[in-house]
Amino acid sequence: MSSPKILAFAYACEPGKGSEPGAGWLWARMLGRVGETWVITRSNNREAIEGALGRAPEDSNLHFVYVDLPAWARFWKRGQRGLRLYYVLWQGAALVEARRLQKSIRFDFVWHLTMATIWLGSGAALIDLPFVYGPVGGGVRTSWPLMRALGVKGALFEVARELTRIGHRYMNPLARLTWRRAELILVQNHETRDWLPRSHRHKAEIFQNALLVEPSGLRAIRGGSPPTAFFAGRLLAWKGLALALRAVAVLPEWRFVICGTGPDEARLRRLARRLGVEPRVEFLGWRPREEVIRLLEKADVFLYPSLHDEASFAVVEASSGGLPVLCLDRGGPPLLGGMPVTTGNIHQTIDRLVRALSEVQSQEAVVLPSLQDRRVRLIGILRRAGFPIAGARHVTGMQPRSESRS
Numbered sequence: 509m510s511s512p513k514i515l516a517f518a519y520a521c522e523p524g525k526g527s528e529p530g531a532g533w534l535w536a537r538m539l540g541r542v543g544e545t546w547v548i549t550r551s552n553n554r555e556a557i558e559g560a561l562g563r564a565p566e567d568s569n570l571h572f573v574y575v576d577l578p579a580w581a582r583f584w585k586r587g588q589r590g591l592r593l594y595y596v597l598w599q600g601a602a603l604v605e606a607r608r609l610q611k612s613i614r615f616d617f618v619w620h621l622t623m624a625t626i627w628l629g630s631g632a633a634l635i636d637l638p639f640v641y642g643p644v645g646g647g648v649r650t651s652w653p654l655m656r657a658l659g660v661k662g663a664l665f666e667v668a669r670e671l672t673r674i675g676h677r678y679m680n681p682l683a684r685l686t687w688r689r690a691e692l693i694l695v696q697n698h699e700t701r702d703w704l705p706r707s708h709r710h711k712a713e714i715f716q717n718a719l720l721v722e723p724s725g726l727r728a729i730r731g732g733s734p735p736t737a738f739f740a741g742r743l744l745a746w747k748g749l750a751l752a753l754r755a756v757a758v759l760p761e762w763r764f765v766i767c768g769t770g771p772d773e774a775r776l777r778r779l780a781r782r783l784g785v786e787p788r789v790e791f792l793g794w795r796p797r798e799e800v801i802r803l804l805e806k807a808d809v810f811l812y813p814s815l816h817d818e819a820s821f822a823v824v825e826a827s828s829g830g831l832p833v834l835c836l837d838r839g840g841p842p843l844l845g846g847m848p849v850t851t852g853n854i855h856q857t858i859d860r861l862v863r864a865l866s867e868v869q870s871q872e873a874v875v876l877p878s879l880q881d882r883r884v885r886l887i888g889i890l891r892r893a894g895f896p897i898a899g900a901r902h903v904t905g906m907q908p909r910s911e912s913r914s
Contacts, residue, residue: 645818662745
């Protein structure tokens with residue numbers, strides 16, 4: 509049996525980035541180790557992909573096809589504004605291109621990779637091929653006893669998010685078709701698997717989208733004075749930084765360094781002033797990845813008390829570099845090397861965060877599976893689900909091609 513031909517949808521796919529874009533690129537490379545892979549992605553990812561593709565050992569097994577909506581259909585999209593609607597419309601364009609490719613290439617199966625939310629569904633399910641959905645997230649709920657820590661805007665956002673999830677679960681025909689058509693659903697955490705209707709849970713396997721192909725270069729030093737907690741990411745209410753600030757306020761010997769920007773920054777700064785911890789809290793704004801790695805090396809713990817993160821590249825990088833990660837017992841971070849803190853009401857959760865910070869010096873970070881371990885496990889999952897997998901490539905080193913790519 510020859511290696512399979514795989515068609516993948518990856519709206520977000522960009523080398524050298526974290527979060528969804530980084531996941532799209534790393535998963536494209538992962539599929540390139542399983543079989544010959546065609547990836548449909550957005551046109552604005554082309555420059556970064558073509559610049560990195562020749563250095564990827566899976567180069568000869570990867571083909572990228574770039575699709576975007578016409579200018580008149582995307583003028584209203586600016587950054588995060590309109591992203592969800594644009595993504596849904598883009599799937600229609602990707603579906604048209606996928607059907608065109610299918611006429612000339614005998615694909616063995618189709619795969620939806622990034623921007624995969626369990627309650628949105630996928631246009632890839634409309635292609636008459638065996639279908640893999642995920643890794644998907646979207647099943648982690650906010651802990652209602654912690655809603656007061658989110659502020660008014662943050663709490664309203666969570667209520668709207670929960671109503672949206674419920675509405676899509678019962679009234680989104682594309683989502684229901686996607687669950688039914690998928691022969692395998694990769695979910696990022698236990699909560700997302702449990703959120704699926706019971707009739708589809710037997711097809712779900714937990715497999716995070718956060719992969720780490722190349723070492724981050726992080727080598728945690730720790731043991732500095734004063735002890736330092738570190739956070740990197742978008743400043744959103746549900747990231748739980750209000751809980752982190754309240755925990756740091758109880759530990760006068762600790763300082764807290766925050767990298768990132770976002771709509772919750774002004775509220776967090778006000779809270780730091782009100783708690784009297786402003787001199788010990790640094791808001792550094794956005795920083796390049798290389799600088800974030802240097803700052804992480806000097807930290808004692810990566811403090812990531814997100815209320816419903818599906819998975820996190822930041823957690824993976826910190827854990828893989830030997831830095832302990834403190835998170836809440838929700839979503840994907842505990843599965844990626846995070847040391848989970850049990851949630852309760854606000855006061856209980858803060859007390860437990862304080863205790864965990866006080867004891868973190870004596871704890872060791874979790875060693876994560878290697879990329880090769882993940883690839884072997886993925887191939888095993890695919891075979892058990894009945895997918896035709898044979899001759900998957902074993903790629904051990906970076907062997908860039910010497911010739912230029914047309």
